[in-house]
Amino acid sequence: MAIDLFIPMDATALALGADEVVEAIQQAAKKAKADIRITRTGSRGLFWLEPLVEVATPEGRIAYGPVTPEDVDGLFAAGFLQGGKHDLRIGKPEDLPYLKQQHRVTFARCGITDPVSIPDYLAHGGYKGLKNALGMERADIVKAVADSGLRGRGGAGFPTGIKWQTVLKAEADQKYIVCNADEGDSGTFADRMIMEGDPFLLIEGMTIAGLAVGATKGFVYIRSEYPHAFAQMNRAIEAAKLAGYLGDNIQGSGKAFHLETRLGAGAYICGEETSLLDSLEGKRGMVRAKPPLPAIKGLFGKPTIINNLLSFAAVPTILDQGADYYRDFGMGRSRGTMPLQLAGNVKYGGLIELAFGVTLREVIEAFGGGTLSGRPIKAMQVGGPLGSYLPYSLIDTQIDYEAMAAAGGMLGHGGIVVFDDTVDMGAQARFAMEFCAVESCGKCTPCRIGSTRGVEVIDRILAGIDRQKNLNLLDDLCDTMRDGSLCALGGLTHMPVQSAVKHFGADFNRPPGAAAPRQAAE
Amino acid sequence: MTTQASWNQDSARQIIAGKKKLDGALLPILHALQAHFGYVDEAAVPLIADELNLSRAEVHGVITFYHDFRRHPGGRHVVKVCRAEACQALGAGMLEQHAKKSLGVDYHGTSKDGSVSLEQVFCLGNCACGPSVMIDDKLHARVTPQRFDSLIGKLKGGR
Ligand SMILES: Cc1cc2nc3c(=O)[nH]c(=O)nc-3n(C[C@H](O)[C@H](O)[C@H](O)COP(=O)(O)O)c2cc1C
Ligand code: SF4
Ligand code: FES
Ligand code: FES
Numbered sequence: 153m154a155i156d157l158f159i160p161m162d163a164t165a166l167a168l169g170a171d172e173v174v175e176a177i178q179q180a181a182k183k184a185k186a187d188i189r190i191t192r193t194g195s196r197g198l199f200w201l202e203p204l205v206e207v208a209t210p211e212g213r214i215a216y217g218p219v220t221p222e223d224v225d226g227l228f229a230a231g232f233l234q235g236g237k238h239d240l241r242i243g244k245p246e247d248l249p250y251l252k253q254q255h256r257v258t259f260a261r262c263g264i265t266d267p268v269s270i271p272d273y274l275a276h277g278g279y280k281g282l283k284n285a286l287g288m289e290r291a292d293i294v295k296a297v298a299d300s301g302l303r304g305r306g307g308a309g310f311p312t313g314i315k316w317q318t319v320l321k322a323e324a325d326q327k328y329i330v331c332n333a334d335e336g337d338s339g340t341f342a343d344r345m346i347m348e349g350d351p352f353l354l355i356e357g358m359t360i361a362g363l364a365v366g367a368t369k370g371f372v373y374i375r376s377e378y379p380h381a382f383a384q385m386n387r388a389i390e391a392a393k394l395a396g397y398l399g400d401n402i403q404g405s406g407k408a409f410h411l412e413t414r415l416g417a418g419a420y421i422c423g424e425e426t427s428l429l430d431s432l433e434g435k436r437g438m439v440r441a442k443p444p445l446p447a448i449k450g451l452f453g454k455p456t457i458i459n460n461l462l463s464f465a466a467v468p469t470i471l472d473q474g475a476d477y478y479r480d481f482g483m484g485r486s487r488g489t490m491p492l493q494l495a496g497n498v499k500y501g502g503l504i505e506l507a508f509g510v511t512l513r514e515v516i517e518a519f520g521g522g523t524l525s526g527r528p529i530k531a532m533q534v535g536g537p538l539g540s541y542l543p544y545s546l547i548d549t550q551i552d553y554e555a556m557a558a559a560g561g562m563l564g565h566g567g568i569v570v571f572d573d574t575v576d577m578g579a580q581a582r583f584a585m586e587f588c589a590v591e592s593c594g595k596c597t598p599c600r601i602g603s604t605r606g607v608e609v610i611d612r613i614l615a616g617i618d619r620q621k622n623l624n625l626l627d628d629l630c631d632t633m634r635d636g637s638l639c640a641l642g643g644l645t646h647m648p649v650q651s652a653v654k655h656f657g658a659d660f661n662r663p664p665g666a667a668a669p670r671q672a673a674e
Numbered sequence: 675m676t677t678q679a680s681w682n683q684d685s686a687r688q689i690i691a692g693k694k695k696l697d698g699a700l701l702p703i704l705h706a707l708q709a710h711f712g713y714v715d716e717a718a719v720p721l722i723a724d725e726l727n728l729s730r731a732e733v734h735g736v737i738t739f740y741h742d743f744r745r746h747p748g749g750r751h752v753v754k755v756c757r758a759e760a761c762q763a764l765g766a767g768m769l770e771q772h773a774k775k776s777l778g779v780d781y782h783g784t785s786k787d788g789s790v791s792l793e794q795v796f797c798l799g800n801c802a803c804g805p806s807v808m809i810d811d812k813l814h815a816r817v818t819p820q821r822f823d824s825l826i827g828k829l830k831g832g833r
Contacts, residue, residue, distance in 0.1 A: 164800050167815035199802040338758035341799040371697075376705075376742050377798050379811045414698065415705055417740035420796060434700030434726070436739035452697070494802065496763035501802030524764070533759055537796075569760045569801070583762070587796065 154189040155233050156208035162195035162348050163380045169220060170203040176221035180228050194349015196263030197503025198250055209235040215242040250519060255481060257489045258465045259505050262349035268387045270395040273352045281471030285360045286405045293364035294320050297467060299475035301487030306332055306460030307564045309553045315457060318447035319365040322455035329361045329370035330451055330458040334416055334423035337536025339495040339567030343461040345503060347381035351388035355411060357464030360471055361457050362409040373428055375416040385413050420591040424639050425458045427593060438593050439639045462491060481507035486552035496569035497523045508552040516570055527572040535564025537587055538644035540651035560651060577656035582610040584648035588641060599642025602633045616664035678712035686718050694725050700736055704743055713744035748791035749784040751829050754808040757794045760801035769805045772819040789830050
């Protein structure tokens with residue numbers, strides 16, 4: 153019988169050479185006349201170990217990583233097909249503390265199953281939530297989601313149940329379900345991992361949303377920077393159609409749900425929900441004034457549920473295991489689990505799904521192992537490019553919506569980016585303004601013009617020209633952008649900028665032309 | 675390597691016809707044209723406007739709004755360097771400077787030999803293993819300046 157191997161086709165694993173490893177293993181197996189079968193999975197999210205090769209043995213899966221093509225002959229010589237000893241042998245992945253200490257709910261299957269095999273999905277507990285939902289009244293499905301305490305995972309943390317309730321109550325001949333898979337925040341990749349590693353989970357969650365509010369059509373809007381995820385989503389949708397999980401008659405219920413993908417075109421602002429809807433309609437991605445809410449007048453003017461991918465991905469568990477099961481994770485008003493994404497200058501970066509309430513220190517130091525460079529941590533940016541830069545002294549902040557806000561930050565989509573002491577916070581503040589200028593949709597003057605002025609003012613501060621006067625000007629500019637912007641791009645750019653000035657004042661007060669610290673340090 | 679067809683009215687019409695029934699067809703059409711030709715030719719604007727019942731100005735407005743769409747042919751390969759924060763934390767700034775210098779171009783420019791267009795990108799979802807670079811649709815992790823040169827060398831060698 154063939155020996156089963158599991159090797160990710162996740163984008164990061166591919167970027168680290170997973171395809172080349174697959175090729176080398178196939179060749180070596182041929183030479184050794186070994187009968188093997190390779191399944192391409194998603195990633196478990198332990199990215200420093202990618203490409204991670206897992207072998208099915210009688211004791212369970214044994215992992216080796218990070219594997220390069222050059223390691224393959226040695227692995228065969230060591231008998232890795234039988235789980236043999238080798239320097240790269242990690243043992244059972246689920247015994248690794250990094251995985252063992254997580255609460256994998258949304259990511260329970262990611263990295264384990266064949267992402268586009270319906271039988272595999274079913275064998276690992278998939279489509280149980282949908283099965284329950286098919287036997288429930290609409291209002292009861294919405295109530296389960298509300299009772300779970302789920303809050304939107306896209307950034308704002310709005311209660312998902314309330315949004316669904318609004319769409320349920322809206323009267324219309326057509327309603328839509330839209331998944332926001334624009335995932336533009338630097339330091340985030342959880343949406344991508346689900347699309348590549350467990351796409352049926354999203355399809356199931358969106359299908360349940362459709363049943364809940366009587367919407368028969370859905371769209372997944374995927375950023376163009378994710379070509380692998382886009383291709384994988386399309387494969388999964390085709391497989392779900394063939395198996396009767398999408399279409400006019402879902403599993404013989406007489407209920408319809410159709411799903412299509414759309415590709416973004418490199419605009420960060422299209423992650424903002426109303427801009428995304430305009431983009432889906434084939435227009436420029438301009439932010440719409442609210443009200444009307446998308447729940448009342450959304451895609452093509454129809455009532456629309458638009459949620460982040462992780463919000464939809466939490467739904468199958470809620471419908472399968474019950475609202476209480478999900479709710480019992482977490483603390484205060486932050487319920488359930490949060491897939492955190494640890495990135496930047498960190499030794500063990502990856503996907504860390506935990507109940508709300510751990511501290512940044514636990515994530516960055518216990519899981520992350522500190523910086524990759526081995527140098528001290530200087531700053532952490534949580535919640536994407538519009539999130540504050542926090543100094544090391546705030547590393548004991550708890551990770552939930554309220555505690556992060558109290559520390560002057562935000563949780564956002566759960567990205568945590570670590571910087572060591574060579575980072576120049578003046579440059580980071582300048583970048584935040586530049587990013588806003590490049591990505592502004594152009595609707596509001598404070599955002600469009602203010603951000604460009606902001607770059608100039610920061611340049612003058614860093615050049616030592618009228619420092620105090622320009623620092624005051626920067627504050628005024630930040631206030632104007634905060635108060636005069638329609639959406640959070642212009643409205644939150646002050647967060648990274650002002651937090652950098654507040655916590656890292658010395659970086660704005662160096663002698664002009666002083667060498668960038670990174671170079672000075674090396 | 676990417677082989678791109680030169681502008682051709684009939685293939686453009688076919689591509690447009692193939693997508694025009696989709697809800698919100700304009701972006702899918704523009705992506706399909708760019709995948710085929712490597713850019714969206716000015717001559718496509720009236721064709722699309724006719725088929726979708728839009729004004730030319732509307733179509734033009736959409737093309738120029740999005741960073742992805744090129745209005746002129748680029749190099750044979752598109753190299754996108756990630757400029758976002760997680761990659762900055764691992765030295766993306768140095769990589770950017772190196773990329774510009776070694777290719778002799780700024781962002782949106784094409785190297786003299788026509789092999790490579792350089793673009794900036796803000797996050798490729800590879801933030802745990804930066805600095806990240808995408809060459810055509812292939813993603814690369816932990817890209818040092820040396821690694822960048824060897825990747826570019828392969829593109830130029832494999833013409
Ligand atoms: C500039 C900007 C960018 C955004 N980008 C994203 C994004 O990439 N993904 C996302 O899910 N939400 C993003 N959002 C938030 C969305 O507007 C919206 O709140 C979210 O899709 C709602 O889904 P949720 O309730 O499930 O979080 C962004 C908001 C702003 C202002
Ligand atoms: S704040 Fe900026 S991005 Fe947001 S609507 Fe206004 S101009 Fe557009
Ligand atoms: S085209 Fe505008 S950022 Fe590259
Ligand atoms: S910040 Fe570069 S890949 Fe995400």
